[in-house]
Amino acid sequence: MAPDHLPRTLRILLENALRNGTASAALRTWEPGAAGDLEVHPSRVFLHDTNGVPVLVDLAAMRDAMAAQGKDPALVDPLVPAELVVDHSVIADAFGRPDAMRLNVALEYERNAERFRFLRWGQRTFRQVKVVPPGAGIMHQINLEHLARVVEERDGWVFPDLCLGTDSHTTMVNGLGVLGWGIGGIEAEAAMLGQSVSMVLPRVVGVRLTGALPVGTTATDLVLTITETLRAHGVVGKLVEFGGPALADMPVPDRATIANMSPEFGSTAAYFPIDQRTLDYLLFTGRSPQKVALVESYAREQGLWHDPSANLRYDEYADIDLGAVVPSIAGPRRPQQRASLADARSAVEPELPQGPRTGAVPGHGAVVVAAITSCTNTSNPAVMVAAGLLARNAVERGLTSKPWVKTTLSPGSRVVVDYLGDAGLTPYLEKLGFHLAGFGCMTCIGASGALIDSVGAAVRAQDLTVAAVLSGNRNFEGRIQPDVRLNYLASPPLVVAYALAGRMDIDLLTEPLGTTDSGEPVHLADLWPDPADIDAVMTETLRPELFSSAYSDVFAGDERWQRLDVPEGEIFAWGDSTYLQRPPYFDQQAAPGDLIGARALVRLGDSVTTDHISPAGAIPADSVAGRYLRDRGVTQLNTYASRRGNHHVMVRGAFGNVRLRNRLAQGVEGPVTPGPDGVLAPIFDAAEAYRAAGVPVVVVAGKEYGTGSSRDWAAKGPALLGVRAVLAQSFERIHRSNLVGLGILPLEFLPGEGDDLTGEEPIDIRLGDDGFATAYSAGKKYRLQVRLDTPRETEYYRHGGVLPFVLHRLTAEPLNRQEGNG
Numbered sequence: 001m002a003p004d005h006l007p008r009t010l011r012i013l014l015e016n017a018l019r020n021g022t023a024s025a026a027l028r029t030w031e032p033g034a035a036g037d038l039e040v041h042p043s044r045v046f047l048h049d050t051n052g053v054p055v056l057v058d059l060a061a062m063r064d065a066m067a068a069q070g071k072d073p074a075l076v077d078p079l080v081p082a083e084l085v086v087d088h089s090v091i092a093d094a095f096g097r098p099d100a101m102r103l104n105v106a107l108e109y110e111r112n113a114e115r116f117r118f119l120r121w122g123q124r125t126f127r128q129v130k131v132v133p134p135g136a137g138i139m140h141q142i143n144l145e146h147l148a149r150v151v152e153e154r155d156g157w158v159f160p161d162l163c164l165g166t167d168s169h170t171t172m173v174n175g176l177g178v179l180g181w182g183i184g185g186i187e188a189e190a191a192m193l194g195q196s197v198s199m200v201l202p203r204v205v206g207v208r209l210t211g212a213l214p215v216g217t218t219a220t221d222l223v224l225t226i227t228e229t230l231r232a233h234g235v236v237g238k239l240v241e242f243g244g245p246a247l248a249d250m251p252v253p254d255r256a257t258i259a260n261m262s263p264e265f266g267s268t269a270a271y272f273p274i275d276q277r278t279l280d281y282l283l284f285t286g287r288s289p290q291k292v293a294l295v296e297s298y299a300r301e302q303g304l305w306h307d308p309s310a311n312l313r314y315d316e317y318a319d320i321d322l323g324a325v326v327p328s329i330a331g332p333r334r335p336q337q338r339a340s341l342a343d344a345r346s347a348v349e350p351e352l353p354q355g356p357r358t359g360a361v362p363g364h365g366a367v368v369v370a371a372i373t374s375c376t377n378t379s380n381p382a383v384m385v386a387a388g389l390l391a392r393n394a395v396e397r398g399l400t401s402k403p404w405v406k407t408t409l410s411p412g413s414r415v416v417v418d419y420l421g422d423a424g425l426t427p428y429l430e431k432l433g434f435h436l437a438g439f440g441c442m443t444c445i446g447a448s449g450a451l452i453d454s455v456g457a458a459v460r461a462q463d464l465t466v467a468a469v470l471s472g473n474r475n476f477e478g479r480i481q482p483d484v485r486l487n488y489l490a491s492p493p494l495v496v497a498y499a500l501a502g503r504m505d506i507d508l509l510t511e512p513l514g515t516t517d518s519g520e521p522v523h524l525a526d527l528w529p530d531p532a533d534i535d536a537v538m539t540e541t542l543r544p545e546l547f548s549s550a551y552s553d554v555f556a557g558d559e560r561w562q563r564l565d566v567p568e569g570e571i572f573a574w575g576d577s578t579y580l581q582r583p584p585y586f587d588q589q590a591a592p593g594d595l596i597g598a599r600a601l602v603r604l605g606d607s608v609t610t611d612h613i614s615p616a617g618a619i620p621a622d623s624v625a626g627r628y629l630r631d632r633g634v635t636q637l638n639t640y641a642s643r644r645g646n647h648h649v650m651v652r653g654a655f656g657n658v659r660l661r662n663r664l665a666q667g668v669e670g671p672v673t674p675g676p677d678g679v680l681a682p683i684f685d686a687a688e689a690y691r692a693a694g695v696p697v698v699v700v701a702g703k704e705y706g707t708g709s710s711r712d713w714a715a716k717g718p719a720l721l722g723v724r725a726v727l728a729q730s731f732e733r734i735h736r737s738n739l740v741g742l743g744i745l746p747l748e749f750l751p752g753e754g755d756d757l758t759g760e761e762p763i764d765i766r767l768g769d770d771g772f773a774t775a776y777s778a779g780k781k782y783r784l785q786v787r788l789d790t791p792r793e794t795e796y797y798r799h800g801g802v803l804p805f806v807l808h809r810l811t812a813e814p815l816n817r818q819e820g821n822g
Contacts, residue, residue: 002014002015002303003029003030003031004303004310004311005311005312005313006030006303006312006313007204007206007239007241007312007313007314008241008271008273008303008304008312009179009204009239009241009269009271010027010030010204010239011302011303011304012160012162012179012304013027013038013040013179014027014028014030015159015160015302016040016041016159016160016162017038017039017040019041019157019159020039020041020196022039022041022196024036024037024038024201026201027201031313032313032314032315033315034201035200035201036200036201037198037199037200037201037790037791038198038199038200038201038202039196039197039198039792040162040164040196040197040198040199041080041162041191041196041197042080042162042163042164042191042197043080043081043149043152043154043159043160043161043162043163044080044081044082044083044152044161044162044163044164045078045080045081045082045083045163045164045165045166045188045191045192046082046083046085046139046143046147046163046164046165046166046167046170046180047082047083047084047085047139047165047166047167047185047188048084048085048086048087048088048139048166048167048441049084049085049086049087049088049089049115049119050088050089050616050641050642050644051166051167051185051188051644051710051711051712052084052119052166052185053115053118053119053580053644053645054185054583054644054645054712054713054716055166055185055188055189055192056118056119056122056126056129057118057580057581057582057583057645058185058186058189058583058585058803059076059078059122059126059189059192060122060571060572060582061582061583061585061586062076062586062803062806062807062810063076063570063571063572064571064572064582064586065586065807066807066810066811067571069811071810071811073570073571074570075810076193076810077126077127077128078126078127078128078129078192078193079128079192079193079194080128080191080192080193080194081128081130082126082128082129082130082188082192083129083130083131083132083147084119084122084123084129084130084131084132085131085132085136085137085138085139085142086116086119086131086132086133086134086136087134087136087137087138087139087412087439087440087441088440088441088445088447088641089108089111089112089115089134089440089447089641089642090104090105090108090134090410090438090439090440090442090447091104091107091108091442091447091448091449091639092104092371092406092408092410092437092438092442092443092447092448092449093107093449093450094107094437094449095406095407095408095433095435095437095449096406096407096408096433096435097435098430098435100408100435100436100437100438101435101436101437101438101439104437104438105134105135105438105560108134108438109134109560110636111636111638111642112579112638112642113564114577114579114580115579115580115642115645116133116134116561116564117564117565117566117567118567118572118579118580118645119131120561120564120566121566121567121572124566125570125572128192130555131555132554132555133555133556133557133558133561134440134557134561135438135439135440135557135558136413136414136439136550136551136554137375137411137412137413137414137439137440137550138374138375138378138411138412138413138439138440138441139165139167139375140167140169140170140172140173140260140375140379140412141172141375141378141379141411141412141413142412142413142551142554143163143170143172143173144172144173144175144176144252144256144285144375144379145285145379145413145415145547145550145551146285146286146547146550146551146554148161148163148173148176148178149161149178149291150176150177150178150274150278150282150295151291151294151295151298151299153294158294158298160178160179160298160302160304161178161179161180162178162179162180163178163179163180164180164181164182164183164187164188164191164197165180165181165182165183165188165710166182166183166184166185166188166710166712167182167709167710168181168182168262168263168708168709168710168734169182169260169261169262169263169375169376169473170182171259171260171262171263171267171269171270172256172259172260172375172376172379173256173259174255174259174262174269174270174271174272175252175253175254175255175256175257175258175259175260175272176252176255176256176272176278176281176282177271177272177273177274177278177295177299177304179269179271180269181262181268181269182263182710182734183197183710183734183737184710184712184715184734184735184737184738184741185710185712185738186712186715186716186738186741186742186801186802186803187737187738187741187802189802189803189806190802190803190805190806193806193810195802195806195809196792198790198791198792198793199737199789199790200237200789200790202237202238202239202268203237203238203239203315203316204238204239204240204241204314204315204316205230205233205235205238205239205240205241205267205314205315205316205317205318206241206243206312206314206316206317206318207226207230207240207241207242207243207244207317207318207319207320208243208244208317208318208319208320209242209243209244209245209246209247209250209320209322210244210245210246210319210320210321210322210323211246211321211322211323211324212246212249212322212323213322213323213325214323214325214326215531216327216528217325217326217327218327218382218383218386218491218493219253219254219257219258219377219380219382219383219491220257220328220376220377220383220471220489220490220491220492220494221325221326221327221328221491222254222257222258222322222325223257223258223260223261223376224328224329224330224335224338224489225320225324225325225328225338226258226261226265226320227261227264227265227330227335227336227338228330228336228337228338229265229318229320230265230266230267230318231264231265231266231336232336233316233318234266235265235266235267236266236267236704236730236732236733237266237267237268237733238266238267238268238315238316239267239268239269239271240262240265240267240269240270240271241271241273241312241314242255242258242270242271242272242273243273243306243308243312244319245308246322247272247273247275247306248275250277251277251281251382252277252278252280252281253281253379253380253381253382254380254382255272256379256380257376257377257379257380258270258272259271259272260375260376260379260473261335261376261473263473263708263710263734264335264336264473264474265336266707266732268733273304273305273306274295274296274299274304274305274306275305275306278295279292279295279296282295283544284542284544284547285544285547286544286547286548286551326340326341326342327340327341327491327494328340328341328490329341329344329469329488329489329490329494330475330488330489330490331467331475331486331487331488331489332348332351332467332475332477332485332486332487332488333475333476333477333486333487334475334476334607335473335474335475335489341494341508341509342507342509344504344507344508345504345505345506345507348365348467348486348504348505349505351465351485351486352364352365352465352505353465355462355464356462356464357503357505358502358503358505361404361458362402362404362455362458362459362464362466362502363462363464364464364465364466365465365466365467365486365503365504365505366404366455366464366466366467366502366503366504367402367405367466367467367468367469367498367499367501367502367503367504368404368405368406368451368452368455368459368466368467368468368481368483368484369405369406369408369443369448369451369467369468369469369470369480369481369484370401370405370406370407370408370468370469370470370495370496370498370499371406371407371408371409371410371442371443371444371448371468371469371470371471371472371495372384372387372408372409372410372411372434372470372471372492372495372496373408373409373410373441373442373443373444373470373471373472374412374441374443374444374470374471374472374473375412375441376444376471376472376473377471377472377491377492378410378411378412378413378416378471378492379412379413381416381419381538381542382534382538383471383491383492383493384411384416384419384420384492385419385420385423385425385529385534385537385538386491386492386493386529386534387429387491387492387493387495387496388420388423388425388426388428388429388537389425389493389529389533389534389537390493390496390497390527390528390529391425391428391429391431391432391434391496392425392428393526393527393529394428394432394496394500394513394514394522394527395428395431395432397514397516397522397526397527398514398515398516398517399432399500399513399514399522400431400432400500400514401432401433401499401500401502402499402500402501402502402503403452404452404454404455404502405433405499405502406448406449406451406452406455407432407433407434407435407499408434408435408437408442408443408448409429409434409435409436409437410436410437410438410439410440410441410442410443410444411436411439412439413439413550414439414550415546415547415550417436418546418549418550419538419541419542419546422540422541423537423540423541425537429496432496432499432500433499434496434499443468443470443472443480443481444470444472444473444474445479445616445641446479446480446481446611446615446616446617446618446639446641447616447617447639447641448468448480448481448617451481451483451484456483459483460483465485465486466483466484466485466486467484467485467486467487467488467504468480468481468484468486468487468488469488469490469494469495469498469499469504470487470488470489470490470495471489471490471491471492471495472489473489474489474611474708474709475487475488475489476609476611476612476708477657477659478611478612478615478617478657478658478659478660479609479611479615479616479617481617482617482618482620482658485659486504488504493528493529494508497513497524497527500513500514501513508524509524509525510523511523513527577646578629578632578634578643578646578649579642579643579645579646580645580646581645581646581647581648583647584647584720585742585801585803585804586803586804586807588800589800590743590798590799590800590801590804591724591800592743592745592797592798592800593767594764594765594766594767595696595698595724595725595763595764595765596696596764596765597695597696597762597763597764598695598696598697598698598724598725598762598763598764598765599676599690599695599696599697599698599759599762599763600664600697600698600699600700600759600760600763601655601673601683601686601687601690601697601698601699601718601721601722601723602655602660602662602664602673602683602699602700602759603662603663603664603700603701603757603758603759603760604660604661604662604663604699604700604701604702604705605661605663605701605702606701606702606703606704606729607702607703607704607707608701608702608704608705608706608707609706609707609708609709610706610707610708610709610710610711610714610735611657611708611709611711612655612657612659612660613654613655613657613706613711613714613717613718614640614650614653614654614655614656614711614713614714614716614717615640615653615656615657616639616640616641616709616711617639617640617641618637618638618639618640619637619638619639619640619643619649619653620658621637623652623653623656623671624652624653624656624671624682624684624685625640625643625649625650625652625653625656628648628649628652629649640653640656640713644713647716647720650713650716650717650720651684651716651717651720651721652684653717654683654684654713654717654718654720654721655671655673655683655717655718656671656683657670657671658670658671662683663758663759664759664760665680668680671683671684673686674686675689675690676689676690676693676695677689683721684721687721687722687723690722691722696722696724697721697722697723697724698723698724698725698726698727698763698765699718699723699725699726699727699728700726700727700728700754700757700759700763701726701727701728701729702728702729702754702755703728703729703730704730704731704732705726705728705729705730705731705732705735706731706732706734706735706736706738706739707732707735708732710734710735710738711735711738712738712741712742714735714738715735715738715739715741715742715744716742718739718742718744719742719743719744719801723744724744724745725744725745725746725747725765726739726744726745726746726747727747727749727754727757727763727765727775727782727784728746728747728748728749728754729748729749729753729754729755730748731746731748731787736787737793740787740788740793740796740797740801740802741796741801741802741803742801742802743796743797743799743800743801743804745773745786745788745797746786746787746788747765747773747775747784747785747786747787748784748785748787749782749784750782750783750784750785753782753783754782756780757775757777757780757782758778760778761777761778762777763775763776763777764776764777767786771785771786772784772785772786773785773786
């Protein structure tokens with residue numbers, strides 16, 4: 001039934017639509033340039049704890065709302081399987097010592113016991129929810145190495161594993177031939193309850209990979225190059241599908257590294273086809289031979305097998321030559337800001353102010369955080385072994401990390417420490433300070449902990465511009481560590497090299513990293529491992545039983561997890577917790593329509609990230625959220641991410657990034673804005689004052705509003721502040737969807753318009769019936785596209801968001817409790 005030229009991603013979506021009875025004519029008869037709507041029914045929903053807790057909080061609140069209407073609360077029960085991995089809660093407080101992980105895990109349980117008990121309640125109460133407890137690794141690496149089915153078997157059907165997750169890096173599993181992408185937590189809740197995910201039929205970009213990586217380059221260098229290239233091409237909201245002759249020699253871990261950073265280059269997904277390397281990886285990581293045989297036969301039968309001679313057609317095309325890739329870093333504020341290692345020093349210099357540079361003590365440009373972190377790279381044995389070998393070579397020459405560098409190792413799987421240990425590389429990493437700090441996202445998501453005490457004090461006292469180097473996927477300002485202004489992405493071996501150098505204003509290709517005991521200079525080239533050595537270590541130490549052992553009982557948890565008291569009852573008993581509170585989304589009335597006399601709560605520029613809108617890191621004691629908690633006797637403030645089950649805290653943290661640049665507060669960095677009286681105040685206080693005065697508020701922004709994480713609190717927070725609409729020059733895909741899901745109207749300026757809307761004057765917004773709105777402010781008129789992209793989204797907005805819509809459906813027409821095929 002599928003046209004022979006149909007891209008594999010659309011082939012999977014066509015099968016999904018046909019099986020669920022929602023296939024549109026545009027999809028059935030697809031040709032390049034086709035337009036239409038799409039209803040997607042995921043085979044499973046994938047969650048992590050900081051987005052998963054609010055998802056389960058909302059479901060628990062929906063049960064309360066059902067009971068209040070005299071309905072059976074048990075009707076609120078997911079129909080679609082959901083897996084939740086606890087990987088966002090552990091913080092790198094302890095580091096550089098043998099017991100760092102033990103101390104960090106103990107603190108994790110101390111801080112998060114309430115949340116963990118709630119997760120166990122959710123697992124017991126909701127039939128289809130399974131929880132991977134803390135300490136197993138990072139969700140996407142666990143998905144890649146263990147959870148992903150590739151082909152699903154359920155209720156007599158066989159169909160593609162289509163995984164939608166509440167983390168934007170759910171795309172990592174695309175490297176295994178599984179189509180999946182990130183969605184907002186609100187959409188995830190609806191999908192778990194059997195609702196389809198509504199979207200516009202995406203354009204598909206065929207990317208042809210040619211050549212081979214030069215010696216001395218890594219998969220990290222490749223993905224940073226792809227990120228830069230495809231950001232420039234423009235792939236936001238599109239599906240990227242990789243092909244070309246380079247695939248034949250590209251291992252699955254390299255593919256997964258590329259697919260992981262799909263959100264950074266902007267695409268909805270970054271798909272690699274199934275081939276022999278896929279099958280080999282599945283077998284090697286412990287999938288059964290019968291399962292792998294099913295994957296192969298299904299892929300060949302359904303046109304999902306990689307056939308280089310297939311004449312697939314795409315909406316757009318791009319070419320990337322792996323032979324042109326060079327060693328690189330990216331930063332200091334965006335993943336697409338790639339600089340070759342040869343140009344790195346000259347790229348860093350303009351970021352450093354006048355003043356003391358780093359010598360015997362840290363100055364401007366000092367590297368104060370060096371973190372081997374994130375599933376992006378720790379899932380790739382080649383770069384992890386390279387880091388270990390570089391550490392060995394450095395130690396053997398007498399080099400050490402600089403004393404002001406906070407060094408951490410936080411891999412995404414227990415397999416990593418097993419093969420590094422078996423290879424004898426762990427002691428060398430530890431001699432450079434890279435002790436195991438925990439299995440979780442940690443520094444990559446901003447759970448990096450405090451700097452070394454004396455270093456942090458010096459940074460603050462001297463207002464030093466210092467840097468973090470991490471093997472992660474994001475480096476947005478204010479994300480990694482609040483005292484760190486510059487953040488650079490690099491491969492694990494380069495993270496080690498920068499820890500040795502201790503500064504960013506160095507040319508690693510020409511300047512020595514240090515000297516031997518005899519005074520001989522040691523350069524990066526002297527330490528860089530030979531590819532044959534990397535391959536030899538991988539061959540000797542990587543074994544299938546490492547994966548079988550790591551995942552033998554992944555849902556069980558350790559003794560601490562098992563000892564947690566599990567709350568009883570089908571309805572959750574809310575108390576006075578500062579972590580968990582019943583949210584107010586079902587108590588509010590929808591108010592769609594024109595906005596007259598609105599004021600801009602904030603006026604923001606381009607590339608505002610969800611980290612700017614809803615920070616995830618440590619809650620500052622002097623912030624509005626920090627004061628709220630301290631007023632209630634809380635001394636352990638923890639992180640915003642850990643408090644996402646408490647809307648009182650999170651609304652006070654909205655737009656709380658210390659690096660926020662609000663044009664209505666010129667010259668002041670951070671979460672302040674003028675209130676109705678024109679006086680600068682914390683954004684939360686200003687929003688409350690506008691609410692008390694009966695004045696509606698909006699957000700005005702530039703291009704790429706909402707880039708970054710699939711953070712539903714970046715929509716929930718503004719919604720609870722009273723934001724009714726966001727006027728932006730363009731939106732990132734997931735965040736626009738989240739806004740609709742919370743009943744906030746996304747309005748997009750026509751091309752070339754909007755720069756002169758200052759937000760300083762009142763704004764009137766009138767909605768037309770042609771899909772456009774008109775805004776009037778300061779005597780000027782602006783035409784904006786109403787970004788309700790599908791009929792389903794219009795329904796969501798009319799009801800005040802996804803949750804009220806789903807509640808209405810549940811109370812009006814109870815769902816069929818039989819599990820669907822998809």
